[in-house]
């Protein structure tokens with residue numbers, strides 16, 4: 001039977017990030033995607049024009065509607081916007097035992113605020129202790145850990161600090177470390193194990209929604225029963241293919257190509273998984 005996935009995130013009217021990226025990824029990875037929308041954004045490849053948050057109680061109503069009807073196998077969160085939303089969502093999820101992947105979305109590529117600055121504490125206190133995986137990029141890891149990341153040693157320190165907040169696994173996405181020819185994602189487990197997932201850095205401006213897509217792909221593979229390590233490895237292939245076969249749409253940071261994994265990478269993995 002097909003596995004059910006859920007995303008709790010904001011809507012991107014431009015279709016490249018947020019709920020839209022998540023549902024496209026869930027679909028391409030052969031899971032049945034459901035969603036609880038936390039905020040509307042008026043957004044395109046050039047930036048975010050406005051944000052309209054949804055009432056926290058209505059976000060929980062959407063989650064209830066899904067969980068009361070479906071056997072959800074994995075959940076991801078994206079844009080959560082406020083401390084009230086974070087508290088209500090974590091309160092609803094804390095006893096579910098469903099694997100939870102948290103993409104701690106804070107700022108859009110154009111600079112718009114997708115998480116109010118006073119909401120970081122709520123994320124640390126309420127959401128990270130119940131997380132299976134958190135997937136910060138470098139600026140997010142810096143804001144959450146309070147450690148400026150300029151070197152490999154800083155990365156280690158920040159990762160240890162993030163692990164101390166309680167998630168089982170921390171993925172530090174290297175997409176934002178400058179002058180590297182490789183896009184390295186470093187994975188840290190509570191038992192001290194670390195793994196690096198490396199791919200060639202692709203020279204493109206069309207990276208709108210890469211973080212959303214990567215965490216949604218991890219969520220889909222976990223829902224289908226992959227181990228955490230295999231889910232990350234395969235999600236890295238999904239996002240790399242999606243960036244390399246860009247669609248050249250819009251006038252700013254264009255969206256990635258969700259068809260690329262099945263068209264160019266996956267030959268039998270999806271039917272076997």
Ligand SMILES: Nc1ncnc2c1ncn2[C@@H]1O[C@H](COP(=O)(O)OP(=O)(O)OP(=O)(O)O)[C@@H](O)[C@H]1O
Pocket residue numbers: 017105108109136137173174175176183184185199200201202203204207208209210211212214236239240243
């Ligand atoms: N130019 C690139 N070439 C190859 N891989 C990339 C590139 N940019 C990002 N990635 C990969 O895409 C994934 C998402 O990382 P990224 O750092 O872009 O997330 P993010 O900053 O959270 O994205 P967003 O701005 O959508 O929130 C990671 O696996 C990262 O290594």
Ligand SMILES: Cc1ncc(CO)c(N)n1
Pocket residue numbers: 009010011012017018019041043078079105107108109114208209210211212
């Ligand atoms: C709704 C939404 N969520 C996440 C991101 C981060 O890419 C974005 N730009 N918009």
